[in-house]
Amino acid sequence: MKIAAEQIALSYGKQRILKDVSIKAQEKEFVGIIGPNGSGKSTLLKCIYRVLKPDQGCVYLGREELLHMPYRESAKKMAVVAQHNYYNFEFSVREVVLMGRTPHKKTLERDNAGDYQIVDEALETVGMTAFAERSFSTLSGGEQQRVILARALAQQTECLILDEPTNHLDITHQLQLMKLVKQLGVTVISAIHDLNIAASFCDRIYALKEGQIVGAGTPEEVLTREFIREIYQVETEIVRDSGGKTHILFL
Numbered sequence: 001m002k003i004a005a006e007q008i009a010l011s012y013g014k015q016r017i018l019k020d021v022s023i024k025a026q027e028k029e030f031v032g033i034i035g036p037n038g039s040g041k042s043t044l045l046k047c048i049y050r051v052l053k054p055d056q057g058c059v060y061l062g063r064e065e066l067l068h069m070p071y072r073e074s075a076k077k078m079a080v081v082a083q084h085n086y087y088n089f090e091f092s093v094r095e096v097v098l099m100g101r102t103p104h105k106k107t108l109e110r111d112n113a114g115d116y117q118i119v120d121e122a123l124e125t126v127g128m129t130a131f132a133e134r135s136f137s138t139l140s141g142g143e144q145q146r147v148i149l150a151r152a153l154a155q156q157t158e159c160l161i162l163d164e165p166t167n168h169l170d171i172t173h174q175l176q177l178m179k180l181v182k183q184l185g186v187t188v189i190s191a192i193h194d195l196n197i198a199a200s201f202c203d204r205i206y207a208l209k210e211g212q213i214v215g216a217g218t219p220e221e222v223l224t225r226e227f228i229r230e231i232y233q234v235e236t237e238i239v240r241d242s243g244g245k246t247h248i249l250f251l
Contacts, residue, residue: 035208100154141168
């Protein structure tokens with residue numbers, strides 16, 4: 001399923017956070033959003049997954065405008081892995097992942113054997129089966145992030161929105177998570193802090209700075225020495241490995 005955000009603008013008071021931003025992700029494409037802190041990456045994603053309502057512009061899932069879709073219907077098509085996840089009650093890991101089944105349930109419908117099987121498979125996929133009965137609040141940040149990904153997998157959607165998903169993860173789990181997401185065969189839009197992660201896993205990249213799109217293209221087209229210097233004010237060396245993948249060395 002395609003995702004498109006067209007001419008998105010949003011302000012907090014007199015401060016314009018997003019300025020006519022347009023991005024799109026084709027079916028099963030992995031699109032990364034990069035940019036320095038405060039550039040508007042998370043704000044743009046929140047407009048896409050309906051936490052924020054933009055002042056102008058539209059978001060489309062397929063051919064349907066998101067604003068006109070019931071929340072339950074959009075949740076059947078798009079799952080989210082946010083940066084921060086807090087719960088006011090003590091939920092077990094399994095209970096948190098079961099929340100991913102909510103869009104597929106009727107009012108007051110109980111979880112069934114099929115739901116539990118989907119949850120167990122999601123936990124196994126992210127390597128958290130042994131933590132199923134643990135309280136979510138007792139987990140490390142990295143462990144919590146893997147549980148939230150399992151919740152998104154249990155939602156069984158065609159689209160996935162990730163807001164800096166490798167935060168709190170060590171390098172092993174960063175690579176495992178990104179490889180897993182890449183292999184899902186769904187449409188992905190992800191804010192990414194690590195440029196080497198973006199270079200390795202994204203099909204296409206959009207660069208944001210001060211709420212505007214300042215670059216777009218493949219990782220090879222966007223992640224050049226000159227462009228990185230312009231956006232981040234750092235010097236780099238760009239190298240290619242034996243497989244042709246781009247790697248960025250910060251000098």
